[in-house]
Structures are given as C-alpha cells and as structure tokens.
Amino acid sequence: MKQIGNVYLIAAISIVGGGLFGFDISSMSAIISGDSYLCYFQQGPLNADGSCSGPHADVQGGITASMAGGSWLAALISGLLSDRFGRKKAIMIGSVIWVIGCIIVSASQDIAMLIVGRVINGFCVGICSAQVPVYISEIAPPTKRGRLVGAQQWAITWGILIMFYISYGCSYIKGPAAFRIPWALQMIPAILLFFGMMFLPESPRWLAAHDRWEECERVLILVHGKGDPDSPWVAREFREIKEWCEIERQAKAVTYLSLLSPKMINRTHIGLFTQIWSQLTGMNVMMYYITYVFTMAGLTGNTLLVSSSIQYVINVVMTVPALLYVDRIGRRPTLLVGAALMAIWLFANAGILATYGTNPGPGGVDGIPEASVSVTGAPSKAVIACSYLFVASYAPTWGPVSWIYPPELYPNHVRGKAVALATSGNWAFNFALGYFVPPAFVNIRWETYIIFGVFCVAMFFHVFFIFPETAGKPLEEVMEMFEDPNGIPYLGTPAWKTKNYYSATARMEHGEGLEKKMSMEASPERHEVVGAKEQV
Structure with a gap:
C-alpha cells in the first residue's frame, strides 16, 4: 500500500484522534442543559415550575468524569500497547474502541449504560491522546515538531466546535433523538481515522527500536528526504537514531518503575506536571460546564448556547498563533505567559462574582443548583468577557504545549511509556475535576475560581524554575540537557539557562x-x- 510522506498530511490524519476528545467535551456541554436530556435522565422531583432537573449534581459530575476515568486507565496501558504493536496500530485500535463506545452511549437506556459507554469512549481517548503526540514527535523534523504535535490541540478545538453546533442543531428535535443523534455521529471521525492511518508510515524511531532498520530508513527517506535516498539530512538523522539506539540497548528493560529511577525522575515529574497543570488551569472545566457559568451571568435559552459557542470559536482561532509561532518562541515563554494571563482572568471572575453576585437560593438560577451565584448588568458582561479572555489565553499556550512538551523530554526507549504516564496524569485530574466542579459551584460558589487562579500562579513558578526549553532541538539532543556536565547526578542544565535553537x-x-x-x-x-x- 502506498504511504503518505508529507508530514503535514500525516499530522492532519493522525490528530483526528485528538479531535475525538473535543467531540466528547462539547457533546456533553451542549446537551446537559437540554430538556430532552434532563427529562430522560431525571432523578428526584421536578423543579418548582414543573421542568425537569435532570441528574443530581454529583451524578452529573460522575457522568461527565466517567470518560476521563476510562482515559486514565487506557493512557497507562497505551504505553505497553504502543511499544508492543507500534504507534500507528495503537491509534487504530483506539479508533475501533471509540466506535464501540459511541454505539453504547447513543443507545443508552439509563445513567448506568451511559456511564459504561463513556468509560469505553475514554479508553480510546486515553490511547490516542497519549500516542498521537508520540507518533508525530518521532516522525516530524525538529523545527516543525511543535506545530505538528500542537495541531492535536487544534483538532480538539475543532472537535469541540463542530460537535457543539451539531448538538445545538439537534436540540430542536423532540425526545431522546436530540442527544442520541449527536452521540452516534461521533463515530464518523473515528472511522475516518482508522482507514486514514492505513496510509501512514510507522514511527521510524519505533522501527529502529525493533531492529527494523531498512523500514526505518525508508520512512526517513519518504518523510524527511522527500523520496531522495541520498539526502544528507536523512543520512544524519539515521546515524543519530542508530547511535542512540546503541546507547539505549545497554539500558535495562523498561518498566514504569524505570521512570522513577534517579536518572529519569526529573524529566518524569516535568512531563507529568505539564499534563496535570494543563487540567488545573480549569480550562476543561470551563468547556464542560460553561453553560453553568453563563447561566450565572443571566443568559438563558438560545442566547446561552450561542454565547457558549463563541467561546469554542475563540478556542479554534486562538490556537492558530501557537501552531505558527510555538517553535520560534519556544515552550517556556509560551507556558509562562499563559499561566500569568489565566490567573488574572480567574481572579477577576472571582472578584466580580464575590462583589456583585447575589445568592439565588438553594435552587440556583433558573432551577440549576450549580448556577449558585447571580450577576446582572455590567458585572454579568464582565464575567462573560473574562471567560472569553481566559479561553483566548489558554488556547495559544497551555492547550497545545501540554501535548507538545512531554514527548520531547524522554529517550526513545522510554518515550511510549513515559508519555503514557504523563497523559494518565491529565486524565486522572480531568476525572477528579469533572466530578468536583458541579458540587463546587453549589457549595463554595465563586471561590471555585480562586482555587484555579492559585493553581495558575503555582504553575508559573514551577515552569520558570524547573521546565527546560526543548524547542528546535532533535529529540536525541534534548537528552543531553538532563545530563549534568559536572557529574552531579542527573540534575541537568538549569531550566532558566536553556535556550531555543x-x-x-x-x-x-x-x-x-x-x-x-x-x-x-x-x-x-x-x-x-x-x-x-x-x-x-
């Protein structure tokens, strides 16, 4: 079968795996406030006005978080799967799992069946979110690696936007079809991903690690040499991969415990916290539960949904600058600026809600308990504006870089498992926050924003002192930054002294x-x- 050699086309196909996560985010955020969903999965008594209240806050948190729970487990397993069968096949396996999950979700008869289907969907997202960045980072040239891996985040934003409008359109359908159709349509991109991956080459570094040197060289010629077997770039790349493979063969067999060894613990903690901090920004919480936030600001009905969709448009548009400039600017400045800006908007929202918000009572605004603060007039517009600015700050910074950065940190022989472990941190905190936020809005109200603002301040200092710059460097050379030239065990080059090349x-x-x-x-x-x- 003829294989595709253009790195942009390779990335465009493989990042569909990231888009599946985006589809899930907005399919929930657009649907959980609809009457069809609320009435079908009704728990307890109706609201005072006779409308459906839907699942309890903690149950809705569990429904939302169940996908992330499955993703956490699958992300860990994905390292073993990817190392055994290859990056390409792992992604294809994930796409099959997604189709199975979508069938169960769209046919859900009760909350238990819905949760099971979402857990299965999570298995796919866990595999793809961990291994798509690994696959692209191992096949992309150094100076294009950031934009190509970061394109996964762009695919997520497109998935969010497309599925939101599909769900919004289906909200005019009466009955369960209003949510069954959007959930079923999620199968289409996974089917396209499965067949598209058939035309892509395997990672050359995975092939080299399995002594498939001829195939490795063919992939390098196809992708980096543009079909020229005499390309000097291919010769150099092939030689460097071979040298590093020889060094890595002297290492012991890799297990997850290997990542906690003195030699690896520094980069393991950096990769893991990159993913954890990306969740503790509160961004995915804003995506899942933005309808609650805008209900607090007095928006209802179609105005609520359209205003929510503007956030998704901002997310798509503002990710583009990162794809264009993240390699030129570097990883560290991008993360530092993003953390500082997000902290400002989170503290601003907390201050507005604390100063101008009123307590609508135990039933919340419009019978939604999670909308536990009500603001009107200019303060409500300020809450909406700060929410939009928060998204505009996350989209070109932590959004793409949280996927770009971890695969760049590790040696070839541990990359699959290391990125899987880092991504599992993402999903563990995604699960915890998805479950935590609805009750948090009910019980601690505007203080929820304070919590995430403090996290953003903490991640700013963590990045400044600990996270080294990896932009512009071949993967094999990034390893040298973690080896101290003075013989001090594994402290490496101080993060603030590293540069973008x-x-x-x-x-x-x-x-x-x-x-x-x-x-x-x-x-x-x-x-x-x-x-x-x-x-x-």
Missing part, C-alpha cells in the same frame, strides 16, 4: 551536537550541515 543560525552556532561527533571543517560534514539547513 529554532533558527538555522542558532542551530549551527549551537552545533546541534555535531561538534561532538564530527569536524565542521571537513567537506562531507559541511555538506550535511548545508543539507540540514535546507531541510529547515
């Missing part, structure tokens, strides 16, 4: 490690540098 000039001055391997004055090597420069 995106530009060709900076990469040549830095040497990309070439000085350690060859003389820059020798003619053949000089040609390689020129070839690499042209590839950039």
Whole structure:
C-alpha cells in the first residue's frame, strides 16, 4: 500500500484522534442543559415550575468524569500497547474502541449504560491522546515538531466546535433523538481515522527500536528526504537514531518503575506536571460546564448556547498563533505567559462574582443548583468577557504545549511509556475535576475560581524554575540537557539557562551536537550541515 510522506498530511490524519476528545467535551456541554436530556435522565422531583432537573449534581459530575476515568486507565496501558504493536496500530485500535463506545452511549437506556459507554469512549481517548503526540514527535523534523504535535490541540478545538453546533442543531428535535443523534455521529471521525492511518508510515524511531532498520530508513527517506535516498539530512538523522539506539540497548528493560529511577525522575515529574497543570488551569472545566457559568451571568435559552459557542470559536482561532509561532518562541515563554494571563482572568471572575453576585437560593438560577451565584448588568458582561479572555489565553499556550512538551523530554526507549504516564496524569485530574466542579459551584460558589487562579500562579513558578526549553532541538539532543556536565547526578542544565535553537543560525552556532561527533571543517560534514539547513 502506498504511504503518505508529507508530514503535514500525516499530522492532519493522525490528530483526528485528538479531535475525538473535543467531540466528547462539547457533546456533553451542549446537551446537559437540554430538556430532552434532563427529562430522560431525571432523578428526584421536578423543579418548582414543573421542568425537569435532570441528574443530581454529583451524578452529573460522575457522568461527565466517567470518560476521563476510562482515559486514565487506557493512557497507562497505551504505553505497553504502543511499544508492543507500534504507534500507528495503537491509534487504530483506539479508533475501533471509540466506535464501540459511541454505539453504547447513543443507545443508552439509563445513567448506568451511559456511564459504561463513556468509560469505553475514554479508553480510546486515553490511547490516542497519549500516542498521537508520540507518533508525530518521532516522525516530524525538529523545527516543525511543535506545530505538528500542537495541531492535536487544534483538532480538539475543532472537535469541540463542530460537535457543539451539531448538538445545538439537534436540540430542536423532540425526545431522546436530540442527544442520541449527536452521540452516534461521533463515530464518523473515528472511522475516518482508522482507514486514514492505513496510509501512514510507522514511527521510524519505533522501527529502529525493533531492529527494523531498512523500514526505518525508508520512512526517513519518504518523510524527511522527500523520496531522495541520498539526502544528507536523512543520512544524519539515521546515524543519530542508530547511535542512540546503541546507547539505549545497554539500558535495562523498561518498566514504569524505570521512570522513577534517579536518572529519569526529573524529566518524569516535568512531563507529568505539564499534563496535570494543563487540567488545573480549569480550562476543561470551563468547556464542560460553561453553560453553568453563563447561566450565572443571566443568559438563558438560545442566547446561552450561542454565547457558549463563541467561546469554542475563540478556542479554534486562538490556537492558530501557537501552531505558527510555538517553535520560534519556544515552550517556556509560551507556558509562562499563559499561566500569568489565566490567573488574572480567574481572579477577576472571582472578584466580580464575590462583589456583585447575589445568592439565588438553594435552587440556583433558573432551577440549576450549580448556577449558585447571580450577576446582572455590567458585572454579568464582565464575567462573560473574562471567560472569553481566559479561553483566548489558554488556547495559544497551555492547550497545545501540554501535548507538545512531554514527548520531547524522554529517550526513545522510554518515550511510549513515559508519555503514557504523563497523559494518565491529565486524565486522572480531568476525572477528579469533572466530578468536583458541579458540587463546587453549589457549595463554595465563586471561590471555585480562586482555587484555579492559585493553581495558575503555582504553575508559573514551577515552569520558570524547573521546565527546560526543548524547542528546535532533535529529540536525541534534548537528552543531553538532563545530563549534568559536572557529574552531579542527573540534575541537568538549569531550566532558566536553556535556550531555543529554532533558527538555522542558532542551530549551527549551537552545533546541534555535531561538534561532538564530527569536524565542521571537513567537506562531507559541511555538506550535511548545508543539507540540514535546507531541510529547515
């Protein structure tokens, strides 16, 4: 079967796996406030006005969080799956699981069946969210790696936007079809992903790790050499992969406990916290439960749903700058700016709700207990504006970089399991927060924003002192930053001293490690540098 060699097309197909998570987010956020959903899954008495109140707050939290619970377990397993069968096949397995989950969810007869289906959907999301970044990072050239891996976040934002409008359109349908149709339509992208992956090559680094050197070289020629077997860039890349594989073969067999060894613990904790902090920003909470927030601001009916959809449009549009500039700007500045801005908007929302909000009583606004604060007039517009600005701050910063950064930190032989562990942290906290937020809005109200604002301040300082810059460096050279030149065990280069070597000039001055391997004055090597420069 003829394989695709264009890295942008490879990324475009594989990131559909990320888009599945986006479909899930907005299919819930748009549906949980609809009468069809609320009446079908009604628990307890009706509201005072005779309308359906739907599941209890803690049960709705459990329904929402069940997908993340399945994703946590699957993310851990995905490392074993990916190392055994390959990055490509792991993603294809995930797409099949998604179709099975969608069938169960769309046919749900009660809350228990809905939760089971969402857990199965979570298995797919856990596998794809962990292994799509690994796959793309291992196949992409260094100077394009950030934008290509970050495109997974863009796919998530498109999935959120598309499914929201599908769900919004279906909200005019009477009866259970209003939520069954959107949940069933989620199968389509997974089917396209499965068949699209058939035309993509396997990760060259995975092939090398399994001694499939001829296939590895063919993939490098196809993707990096654009079909030219004599490409200097391919020769250099192939040689570096081979050298690192030889070094890694001397290591012991990799288990998850290996990631806690003194040599790995620093980068393991950085990768894990990158994913944990991305959840503790509160972004996915804003996506799942934005209808509650805007109900507090006095929006109802179609106005509520349309205002929520504007947030999703902002999310799509504001992710684009990251794809264009994240390699040039670097990972550290992007994360630091994002954390600072998000803290500002979260504290602003907390202050507005605390100062101008009123308590609507135990029933909440419009009979929604989670909408436990009511604001009107200018303060309500300020809450909406801060919510939009929060999304606009997250979308070009922590959104894409949380997927880009972890796969860049690890050696080839542990990357699959290490990224799986980091991604499992994402889903563990996604689960916890999805379950926590509805009761939090009911019980601690506006203080919920204070909690996430404090998290954003904490992640700012954590990134500044601990997270090194990885932009513009081949994966094999990132490893050198974690090896201390003075022999102090595994402390590595201080994070604030690391630099971005995106530009060709900076990469040549830095040497990309070439000085350690060859003389820059020798003619053949000089040609390689020129070839690499042209590839950039």
